[in-house]
Amino acid sequence: MCWFCFLVQCSLSDPSACLPTILFVDHLLKFTQDICNFWFYLLQAIMDLRHLDKFKITISPIKGTRHLQVSAYLDERKGKGTVRIITMFYRPGPHELQCIFNCNKGVPFTTPAQVEQHSDNFGFPFVTADVFCETSYRCKATHVGLQTQGSVQNNDSLMPIQNLQQRNNGFERDLTVCISNLFGDYNNVLQFIQTMEVYKILGIGRVVIYNTSSSHMLEKVLHYYVNEDMLEVIPWPISHFLNPSRGWRFEEHGGDIHYFGQLTTLNDCIYRNMYKSRFLLLNDIDEIIAPYQHTNLNLMMDELEKKQPDTCVFLVENHTYPFNVFEDSGRFNLSLWRQVPGINIMKHIHREPDRKHIVNPIKIIVNPRKVEQTSVHSVLKRFGNQYRVPFDLCRIVHVRVPLQGHLSKEELIVDTKLWEYHKELVPRVNKVSFMHPAPP
Structure with a gap:
């Protein structure tokens, strides 16, 4: 029976008589929608359970x-x-x-x-x-x-x-990124997606993340990249055991352990991937180690390894791109991206200049087989040399709170490095953003 045709005919002849039918159809449609929602969330739960075997007790x-x-x-x-x-x-x-x-x-x-x-x-x-x-x-x-x-x-x-069976099996990948912690119901979804897609373009084979707390929306994105085999999520429930500090100095921030156990996760990531990856990049999720003379990081590391054969630690300068300074054209102010919570890194192309009497902080690329202990900005024990990578060869694009907030926009340096990837990056980010829209 055509319910729509019946209701139109009924409404034209005697509207009051067909009111019960209208109410019945309305309830039927709502019931059908509830059934559909039930199956949707059930299937989502089943998909989530598929990943439980990837998660291991870590503390x-x-x-x-x-x-x-x-x-x-x-x-x-x-x-x-x-x-x-x-x-x-x-x-x-x-x-x-x-x-x-x-x-x-x-x-x-x-x-x-x-x-x-x-x-x-x-x-x-x-x-x-x-x-x-x-x-x-x-x-x-x-x-x-x-x-x-x-x-x-x-x-x-x-x-x-x-590591019992991994030593002689060859590398699974050339480059792996170790992200020490996500915490505080982390919800910087857009920057996370953009960063993951830039990593792919740059030749990163795997990203390893230690996750204490992230938002429901970011959890869906994490599952997406786990399914792609691009991401390994290590549960890090440190708050169940300790009062982790949100800062790096006990006198200032208090707590039981430095910055949600960041030093522990970085060291674990080194040993976890010691025989799986040729090199590891130890940096944060809002930092991108970008090559400035090579099309990807693989080619850059090939060259560095040839020129520095006894080097196991490569130090890369960190440079700040203030998140509150925007480029003027609006070129990447895309409507789909505006619906996703988080920072749009493509809108922040202004870099703070070097300060004469302050050395830029660094992050690290390591050969994990020749590193014994690491900190955040330095390696504590190693079996080889370390080398500071020249600024014009490679640097870290770090979109964050400004360190030199007193500077005007004109005093900052325009650096459009990430724009070089836009032809590949925009459709990739669009695809993931479309699959994971923000709730209304």
Whole structure:
């Protein structure tokens, strides 16, 4: 039956008589819409569950202490059978720990642990620390954990030893970006999408992100890039265990540990990708390491590796592009992008000039197989040289709060580097933005 035809005919002949039918059809349509919404959200939930196997528990307490263990990696650079456990260590102690290995056939094996705290702690009571465990070649352990001496063994606290099968398999990719933290219900969606698409253009094979808290909309975007195999999301529920600081100095910001455990995640990312990626870029989500003389970062690193064969750490200058200064043409003020929350990096092409008596901050590109410990702006322990990449070869485009807010627009330097990618970038960002519109 044609409901529309019936209602038109009924309305013309006797409107009051067809009112019950109109109400019935209205309720039927609303019910149908509710059913459709139910199936939509059910399917979305099923899609979300597909990704649960990609997420692993990354923080667990060490029984009898305030220390937290994060991950374990075979690191034979320190000796045959040496396992490095990355921890967030409570500096007052206890410092006497035991390693527990789960050997073949489930036989336990214990050995004394050696604790090495990283030199950068910025005054916080918790610091990133490496705990070294020596295993027997007879053990053939796949899992390890830490405990205080005399504690009862608990197999639930054991972690898989990673890197066991990766050393001779070749690299999965040339370049990987490590993003230390997303927190505070992070919702800078547009800049996130733009940055991810620029990474693709520049030859980045994978982005690894440690996620404490992000908005519902950004979660959908994260799932999109996980499905593309461009993104690996590591859950980082540090707020369940510590009071993480939102700043980098204890005296100023307080809290238990520096900047949501940023130093721990950066070190974990190095070991997690040690044999998967030729180089790692350690920077933040609002920073893009951009080559200025090469079409992509792969070509730039090929050249640097040839010219600096003994170098394992490449230092790249960070330059500020104030987010409150806009270019005048409105060329990239696109209507679709305006519907997505976040900063449009293509509208910010004015760079702050260098200051004579202040050295620009840096971020790092590393060969992870030759790095032992890292901080945010420097490597703490390495097995090779470091090299400061010339400003005209490569620099970081960092769209952020201005550092020299007193400068006028005319005193800033116009730098349209990101505009060079617009032919590829605009349709890519449009596609993702169209699939993830902001809620009305």
